[in-house]
Amino acid sequence: MDKNKILEALKTVKDPTTGQDIVSRGMVTDLKIDGDNVNFTINLPSLDGKHKQELNFSCMVAVSQVYPSANVNVHMASQTTQSSQSSSKLPQVKNVIAVASGKGGVGKSTVSTNLALGLKKLGARVGLIDADLYGPSIPTMFGLQGERPKIRDVYGKPKIVPLEAHGIYLMSIGFIIEPEQAVVLRGPRLSAVITQFINDCLWPELDYLIIDLPPGTGDIQLSLVQNIPVTGAVMVTTPQEVAVVDAVKAMNMFLLPNVNVPILGIVENMAWFTPAELPDNKYYIFGEGGGKRLAKQSSSMLLGQEDIFPPETSKPTPEPVSPVAKELEAVEEKLRAARQAAIDIARQTVADFDAKESQTSAVQNERKRG
Numbered sequence: 001m002d003k004n005k006i007l008e009a010l011k012t013v014k015d016p017t018t019g020q021d022i023v024s025r026g027m028v029t030d031l032k033i034d035g036d037n038v039n040f041t042i043n044l045p046s047l048d049g050k051h052k053q054e055l056n057f058s059c060m061v062a063v064s065q066v067y068p069s070a071n072v073n074v075h076m077a078s079q080t081t082q083s084s085q086s087s088s089k090l091p092q093v094k095n096v097i098a099v100a101s102g103k104g105g106v107g108k109s110t111v112s113t114n115l116a117l118g119l120k121k122l123g124a125r126v127g128l129i130d131a132d133l134y135g136p137s138i139p140t141m142f143g144l145q146g147e148r149p150k151i152r153d154v155y156g157k158p159k160i161v162p163l164e165a166h167g168i169y170l171m172s173i174g175f176i177i178e179p180e181q182a183v184v185l186r187g188p189r190l191s192a193v194i195t196q197f198i199n200d201c202l203w204p205e206l207d208y209l210i211i212d213l214p215p216g217t218g219d220i221q222l223s224l225v226q227n228i229p230v231t232g233a234v235m236v237t238t239p240q241e242v243a244v245v246d247a248v249k250a251m252n253m254f255l256l257p258n259v260n261v262p263i264l265g266i267v268e269n270m271a272w273f274t275p276a277e278l279p280d281n282k283y284y285i286f287g288e289g290g291g292k293r294l295a296k297q298s299s300s301m302l303l304g305q306e307d308i309f310p311p312e313t314s315k316p317t318p319e320p321v322s323p324v325a326k327e328l329e330a331v332e333e334k335l336r337a338a339r340q341a342a343i344d345i346a347r348q349t350v351a352d353f354d355a356k357e358s359q360t361s362a363v364q365n366e367r368k369r370g
Helices: 003-010 052-066 082-086 108-121 187-199 219-227 241-254 290-297 323-369
Strands: 028-034 037-044 071-078 093-100 126-130 150-154 157-161 163-165 168-172 206-212 232-237 263-268 302-305
Touching: 003 028, 003 037, 003 052, 037 052, 052 071, 093 108, 093 219, 093 241, 108 126, 108 168, 108 206, 108 232, 187 219, 232 241, 232 290, 241 290, 263 290, 290 302
Parallel strands: 037 071, 093 206, 093 232, 126 168, 126 206, 232 263, 263 302
Antiparallel strands: 028 037, 150 157, 163 168
């Protein structure tokens, strides 16, 4: 029996959480062949999973199709570490970035779209959830009005396949309802929709999942932070005081002890207007300094300032990488560099201490001899 053939056969078995094959997900370990006996372990987030029996049977069928005489023994193991438990709802997603604002109409969906496109141009694998259920804009931003997501059966349970445009995986309630249909939902139903977008969508391996949140603080925001670990939040505001005041409230929600989501930075949208006939001129129609004030209050940074553009209603066109995306990548690089610097300093401190101890011991031995 060939191990590679067995692994290829097991690639037909899907992970019930993500819809991806269990080999690519790294769930198959300890594969051993002893005569006609084939033994391997399937690693699950929890041993009380309701799809455990289906997984076991599917693995046995997959191997028997390649080697009919094989005696297949599937062992189920639990990933008991805290990290795997905390991120088990989206184990295939490395970072979840929430894009939020205090007031509507500040260009949050535009920033979310540009951020996703910018990260994609930098080589990242990106997904985008339109969590603004009352006013979904992502279908319009990507030119996907009227498109519908497909449904795939995974062990008897229907799963939603996100739409894809420009290499970005997308999910929005706008793909489910009619364009002119009003969304009339109370808090619990809103939370249920967001939970379904997270748990019942077949998200692929992603470096970033961008969440375009509705304005303010409410059920959707709380449902998000309670369901998945959010890496950080990007706050969007316009320069005027009335927008900054509400943005502060939304920012403070993320900083509550029971929420504890760091603020990655601030994007100031509609910062100025530059007419086409005067490309070197900037007119500060809504005032100045709102983004900087919010960045100072959040102890973060001003990621970028965007001028006023004509409204875009068609598909995004290839443009230079978003400065906000570059800044987010730079923030991540700085954090990694800071962690490595701290490790290097700690190692050097230990080395200096050991050297000093050795020197002191040598001096003491020398004195004893004298």
